[in-house]
Amino acid sequence: MMFDRTLEKEILWRAMMGKDEQKQAIFARCKPAMFSGETVELFRSAHDLFLAGEPYQLPEVVARYKDVTGKNYTPDFFDGCDNDSGNPAPLIDRLISLSNRRTVKVHIEAATENLENGADPLEIARDLREALPASDAPEHLVFRPGWDNQPASVPDTIKLNGHRIGSPGNVSLLIAGAGHGKSAICEALAASVLNPDCDSFGLKVVTDRPVVYLDTERSTADSWTSWERMGRRAGVPAGGDCSKIHFELIALLPTIDARRDRLSMVIRELNPGLIILDGVADFVLDPNDPLACNAWIFSIMATAKEKGFCIFGTLHPNPNDVNRKGRGHLGSELMRRAESILLLSRDEDGQRTLSMSFEHGKNRSATDNLETFFRWDTMQSMFLSCPDGRTGKPATKEKHIEILRMLDGKAYSFKDLVETLRKATGKEDGKKGADAAKTLLYRLRDKGYLVHDNMEWKVNHENLQGTV
Numbered sequence: 363m364m365f366d367r368t369l370e371k372e373i374l375w376r377a378m379m380g381k382d383e384q385k386q387a388i389f390a391r392c393k394p395a396m397f398s399g400e401t402v403e404l405f406r407s408a409h410d411l412f413l414a415g416e417p418y419q420l421p422e423v424v425a426r427y428k429d430v431t432g433k434n435y436t437p438d439f440f441d442g443c444d445n446d447s448g449n450p451a452p453l454i455d456r457l458i459s460l461s462n463r464r465t466v467k468v469h470i471e472a473a474t475e476n477l478e479n480g481a482d483p484l485e486i487a488r489d490l491r492e493a494l495p496a497s498d499a500p501e502h503l504v505f506r507p508g509w510d511n512q513p514a515s516v517p518d519t520i521k522l523n524g525h526r527i528g529s530p531g532n533v534s535l536l537i538a539g540a541g542h543g544k545s546a547i548c549e550a551l552a553a554s555v556l557n558p559d560c561d562s563f564g565l566k567v568v569t570d571r572p573v574v575y576l577d578t579e580r581s582t583a584d585s586w587t588s589w590e591r592m593g594r595r596a597g598v599p600a601g602g603d604c605s606k607i608h609f610e611l612i613a614l615l616p617t618i619d620a621r622r623d624r625l626s627m628v629i630r631e632l633n634p635g636l637i638i639l640d641g642v643a644d645f646v647l648d649p650n651d652p653l654a655c656n657a658w659i660f661s662i663m664a665t666a667k668e669k670g671f672c673i674f675g676t677l678h679p680n681p682n683d684v685n686r687k688g689r690g691h692l693g694s695e696l697m698r699r700a701e702s703i704l705l706l707s708r709d710e711d712g713q714r715t716l717s718m719s720f721e722h723g724k725n726r727s728a729t730d731n732l733e734t735f736f737r738w739d740t741m742q743s744m745f746l747s748c749p750d751g752r753t754g755k756p757a758t759k760e761k762h763i764e765i766l767r768m769l770d771g772k773a774y775s776f777k778d779l780v781e782t783l784r785k786a787t788g789k790e791d792g793k794k795g796a797d798a799a800k801t802l803l804y805r806l807r808d809k810g811y812l813v814h815d816n817m818e819w820k821v822n823h824e825n826l827q828g829t830v
Contacts, residue, residue, distance in 0.1 A: 369457055370401045375443040376450050377408045378423050384450050385412055391454050396461040400439075403431050503668065519636055519672035520551065521566045522716075525728035527702040528674060530635070531667035535642075535696050536676045537688050537722070538706035543714050544676040546736070546745045547706065548575060548640045549592040551674060552607045556596035561747050563716065564734040569635030571671070574628050577611045578621065578641030585611040591744050608632055618647050622658070634671050642675035642696070649690030659695050687722055701726050713737045713751050719808045721800055731808060761787075762802075766811055766821050773818040779803060 374397070377388045389412055394402050407426040411418040424435055473486045520528030528534040538544035547565070554562040555573050567573060577585045589609050598604055608628065615621050622645055628634065643649050646658055666673055677693055679686040686705055688697050697703055702725040707715050717723065717733035724730055739746045765786045774782065780799045787802065789795035803819075806812045813822050 366456075366460055367398065367401075369453065369460070370397050371440060372443060373450065373453050373457055374401050374404055374408070375440055376446070376453075377405065377412075378418070378420050379443075380446075380450070387450055388454060389413075392457060393461075396457050400427075400431075400433075400435060403427055404435065406430075503664075518568050520674060521568065522704075522732050523564045523734065525725070525732055527704070527725055527727065527732070528636075528672045529701060529727060530670040530672055531663075532701035533663065533666070533673040533675060533696060533699060534702045534704070535688060535700040536674070536704050536706060536716075537679050537686055537693075538676060539679060539708070542706045542708045543736075543745055544706055545577075545580075545588055545640055546714075547716065548638050548674070548676065549588055549595060551636075551638060552609070553592050553595040555606050556593070556598055556604060560596045562595070563736050563745075563747050567636055569672075571635030572632045573607050573636045573638070574632060574634045575607055575609045575638040576625065576628075576640065577609070578613055578639070578644035580611065580613060582611060582614075585609075585613075594742075595744060608634070613644075618645065621645055625662075629665060629669060629671070633669065636672045636674065639673060639675040642677050643689060643692055646692055649692035652691045655690070655692040655695055659692075659699065663699060686720055697722055700724070702730075709751075711751065713748065714745065715750075717808075719804050721797075721804065723804075733808075762806070766806070770821040773820050775817075776819060779812075779819045 373388060373392065376384045377392075380388075385408075389409055392405070394406050394409075397405050404423060404427055407430060408418070408423045411422055411426060416422070420440075427433070427435055469490055473490050476486050477483060516529045516531070518526040518528075519530060520526070520534055536544055536547055538547075547563070550562040550565050551567050552573060552575050553560050554565055555567045555569075558566060577588065580588065589604075592607070592609070593602065593604050596604075610624070610628070612621050612624050615624060625637075625645070629637070639645070645662075646655050648654060662673070675696065677688045677696065680689050680693070687693055688703075702718070703723050704716055704718055705720045705723060707717075709715070714736050715733060716735075718725055718730040719733065725732065733750075735748050735750050736745045737748045737751075738744075765783065768786065769779075769782065780796055780803060783802055784791075784795045784799035787799065789798045803812065807814070811822055813820055
């Protein structure tokens, strides 16, 4: 019945001959029912001696075993065992998993028999749910801080204008509408690996491990053009070496499971330092399904933390959402967990702005007052960095300065300031007007005209003579 005698023997040997911390770990999680044959009573004997606080090893356990059972243990039973002083958690995890499988098998067989005998299906389901073992988190994946286990400082993986926005075990999220140039950001990240001095819009990747770029949306022709443009951006000549970037189009894979399997494969085989997911929503069937989205996010984030890689993902905003929140429940959960959230916007004259200056923007690791600008260059057939060319209409500038002067000298809560700005700009009542007022608030803040100090918003009157 799915017992592993070798595994039981290894754990039992450590429970008798191991260090105190090994014994404690074993007896904290293992139960006699997880063992078979004579190892059941040997385990019980060792456990009794451990609880009694008496020093013991193999001879004391064997003596107690004989007192309880009247039998001698097989002399060569522990042949091949050695005094391994390592953490027994992986062995314990395997034993618990095996025991849980046996338990599930027994109860499912009993439930099947009861169902065939006409028992109430709802009662069977309830009894089965109560009888099945609770999940046991693998001990080696649980971290308990102590004075002697401080982890090394977390290195940077992605920087924007010299400030960290991505690191191992975390996700950075880019929100962008269709056609705004989100793939250009992904190409720039990859190009900075090939040539740190190239025009990558101020973005830099810092890792000595492979970088994986998974394109989930485009055609093979468009994906090849993207890959070639990445090389040109980095200054790699035709036929040059781009092997530091593992670039794949997976849009031809027909199922979500196939795409997830491909992602798992590249993680397992390449051990990447950064994974660029150009189309993160293509790893779930429905971005509005909380159970499916949470399950996948929990899984990929746990893997990122265990393996130590950073994720950079792109996601469209919800349709017609002026707050530009990431799409669906998937977007909500990713934004909650993200180390940084960036927005890529497009002006009427074609300039792209990458920044955190919107309601959901953030950067946990450094300043969130970061932005970079680029626009399409016809001669180079790619986006290139450019200075900020955003300008406002004179009447609009004057109106904003007038509003700031009205606000000067007073302190506001966020809610009161949004409402004041809404009324001052003549925006309609309700969510749409409030959203427009919030956008103006963040813009005035980023230009240095509004400051947030001690939970209050105030005007920085020293800057009122400038241009909004």
